[in-house]
Amino acid sequence: MTNTTTISNLQTEDYINGYLQIESQLKDKMYFGEMNSFKKQLQNIEWNQLSNH
Amino acid sequence: MKKYKIYEFEYFNLNHIENKFGKGRRYGVGKFLSKLYKRTIVFKDVDEDDGYLLNKGFVYLSKIEIERYLGYNKKDGEFEWLTIIKSLNKSGIINYRRNGSNPYDFNKKFWFFKLNDEFFNCKKSYVDIESKTLNKWISKQNNHYLNKVSGIKEKGIKGMDKFLLYELDVCIGTELNIENLDLVIEQRINSKLKEYRDKLNWDWLGEKSKKKILNKLFDEEKFINRYKLLLNQKYQTIKSDLEYLKDGQYFELSSDYFRRDNYGYRIYNIYSRCIREFRDFIKIDGEDTVEVDLKNSMISVFYYFIKLLNDENKNLKIHLIKEIYHKLIKLNEGEINDSRLGLLYLDRWEYIKNYGDKFNNDYYDFLREESGLTDLSRNSFKELLWLILFGRDSQLQKLKLRENSYEEVKHLVLGNSRFLVDDLRSISLYNWNKKNYKYYKNISLILHTLERMIMDLVSQKMIENGYKYISIFDSFLVKKSEGKEIQKLLNDSVESIDKVFTFRLK
16 A cells, blocks of 8 residues: 555644644645555455446 | 446336326335435444434435436426425435525525435335436446546545545455354344443433433333344445445445535545444455554544644644634634633643553543542443533533533533633534534534645555555555555654554554
């Protein structure tokens, strides 16, 4: 899952501050960032099959 | 063309439908009733008659589905779907209620339905839908559903973020097989009966609540049979939904399982409403699972919240805390002291952190002893504390512990922190959750939001490390073989937030 926003290197302070802002960029990125590449990394959902119908 | 299936009920079968509404509505109305039945089973609770649940036995169905199943043409000046709903309601087959966020526009209110009890007691069979157009429509919905909802930045039911998609993906690879279902159900019923009997001994529990419990115990056999039937139906529903999930038939699921709520964005998945006794049998990728949970979650989060509130660097920097801090100051006419902000509550935690072993590091045991209420069981004390923090005003005013009134019990349990609790219940957080906002829910709204922040943080860590998990509010189901390493990963993560947080392996 390399494409997900990595928070390992973020300071806790940054994380809490960022996350608790209602529409923070961090939260937005964690929830919705790079959605298409994230979808491809999932193992069980057959996206192609769904969209081909 | 794939034929989808519906339940046919002996109480009101497909021929009854045809006789009442014509051949063209045979499968539409059948699908409507079948979907309501499955959705009701997901939400149905054996205690529902006791509660103040918003939709007691009522379940939501979207207008799109209502119109498709019951007909969107106008006949004699009225939409067909409305005529059918009215007719079913008049015959006592269904009951309906309108509810929603727009009190001024009746047309925008949502539809909620309740099926007659006979649907749950009668014989039923699984039959094919013999309607090409309906099967085609369902197939189309199934194919579009996931693409339609994933990645939509919308609060609540309609949008799915990465965390929800990840859990959906994990859930597809799960299994739930209980060989001796009767035994597991019997164990659940026995622990429920034990819980009821324990509650009868709780000093502070009101007469009305005790009477409701007594009514159940009075006709124990009837209660046991009712609960047994419900648990069997719940098991069957989750099993069939798992099949739909594996088959990619997301629209066919009984409920929009994978969603966040409007109360702190808590995550729900297919297993969120599954009873603990069933959850023990869940396998991820064929492996047994264990539960890793955030110990004393809500009360630890409360401590952390008060700490943020009292920290001058944070109470003005973090948007969410700043908003509450300012509202508290305004409520107190411009001035607020440490005691009013619950600082004394923090000192208690310093104490438990130093002498925790004495109380098994359990906050409820500690506070129970400190309040001098050692004769209450841990469960009774915990529920009492929760009631004081999260209960409705009308419930609280009635609260009595022996000769002590609510104000006295609150003083005993919360000490000087009671002022903060009172203040938090008085400020308006309407902008946090405009749907069904109630002042008394403020504390749970704040705590759920912070709890979800912690759970999202550690979920992200698990995703980064390739661990699979299923979240159940304040805990995670993970593969047994990975339990210990995940526990370590989560504890390393939360320790940097605050030492009060600990994940334990159950």
